[in-house]
Amino acid sequence: MKAAKEIWKPETLKELRKSRYRVLPVREEMRKNLMAKLKTGEPLFQDIVGYESTVIPQLENAVLAGHDMIFLGERGQAKSRLIRNLTRLLDREIPIIKGCEINDNPFAPICKSCREKTLEQGDSLEIEWITSERRYAEKLATPDVTIADLIGEVDPIKVAEGKYLSDEHVIHFGMIPRVNRGILSINELPDLAEKVQVGLFNIMQERDIQIKGFSIRLVLDVLIVASANPEDYTNRGRIITPLKDRYSSQIRTHYPVAPAIESKIVEQERRRFEDDGYAVVMPPFMQEIVTQITFLARQSAEVSQHSGVSVRMSISNTECMLSNAEKRAIRLGEKEVSPRISDLPAIISSTAGKLELESFSEDGREDKLIRHLINEAVRQTFDKYFDVGSLAGVVAAFHEGATAIVSDSLPSEEYLRQFSGISDLLARAESFRPQCGPAVLASIVEFILEGLYLHNRVHKEQLGAQVRYKG
Ligand SMILES: [Zn+2]
Secondary structure, three states: OHHHHHHOOOOEHHHHHHOOOOOOOHHHHHHHHHHHHHHHOOOOOOOOOOOOOOHHHHHHHHHHHOOOEEEEOOOOOOHHHHHHHHHHHOOOEEEEEOOOOOOOOOOOOOOHHHHHHHHHHHHHOEEEEEEHHHHEEEEEOOOOOOHHHHOEEEOHHHHHOOOOOOOHHHEEEOHHHHOOOEEEEEEOHHHOOHHHHHHHHHHHHHOOEEEOOEEEOOOOOEEEEEEEOHHHHHOOOOOOHHHHHHOOEEEEOOOOOOHHHHHHHHHHHOOOOOOOOOEEOOOHHHHHHHHHHHHHHOOOOOEOOOOOOOHHHHHHHHHHHHHHHHHHHHHHOOOEEOOOHHHHHHHHHHHHOOOOEOOOOOOOHHHHHHHHHHHHHHHHHHHHHOOHHHHHHHHHHHHOOOEEEEOOOOOHHHHHHHHOOOHHHHHHHHHHOOOOOHHHHHHHHHHHHHHHHHOOOOEEEEEOOEEEEEO
């Protein structure tokens, strides 16, 4: 029955009336669809991880209450994605008067040309069905966004054609009227000029729009959602108070509360390419190190916590680290790709642009900070898996003269050949992850060596692109 309904769709006002289709205001439509999801227990948004018990419940309440809402959060907290996902609460398609610029409800048109058409054509008025994507628009607020962009302006060409200024036909509609019966998202709301905020407030409050001195009454039906950095939003003067009051629901987003959640997001979001014959094996500790670097950056006094440190940093660092490992496999003809500690310098380039330092100072400070964060993350992750004391046998071997050379371009087999003499080291690595391939084993071995170095149990020297551990 459902399928048949999808095939046939009313094409005229008469057919629409006969089908008993009910036009709902956008808030009611979203509420209806949310209630259906709540009834079946279906998760609201499947691809949003880590907000199940914090952000999502507030969002559900806001939708049920029919509120305009603002999401407050630092960068990289999936605010845009949350907002875009709201379109999933819209019906897949709704009917509008065919050709209408502002998605007029066939039963109650508000624009002048549709009202005229309805009078002329009556029941034979044509309608069309538009998808939910067409009922969503987003605008990045910048100081040069104008009232004309958001609301509309008088079109001089139409005036020149002889239409009177008092005639609504001379209006070129802006973004808000164009998403009538839909959702408009304004990102970084505090960056809007005050004058534009006033205009936005009027439209949210009164629902009618005023253009260039003359007021036309258009009772628009738009859910307005915004996002902002919390500090910019609460700073006095950045947002006019009445506009603030108009956002009935204020929802605070946050970074993942635990590294494991962030790792899960990385796993879901990182870019993947067609499998081209290489098997990528990510040792869990390497993923944890990358995620931990981001967590440490979020606690660092040297990093601007006002801007925040995006989850995207964990994602692009993971991608860079894997690419470096992949390059090695390609060059050396290895089939297994597994990142190791010596691949970590590859993430310096992907980290740099994503950290905003608290104060500007000498060159190279950022580099130093990132290296410090990497070391700290490796040490903490190492401590999670190993107890330095239990590695006394390995340390002893180094003090008796053993050395080990590692680098991001050395074959995995070469690692294993070098370390075959340090039996304790290989045994520990093998028991850490039994039956793994040489690339993973090499990665574990280097992890142990670096951990011992960071605990001052062995020495380390840089030999060009290589690193030598020694007693
Ligand atoms: Zn219309």
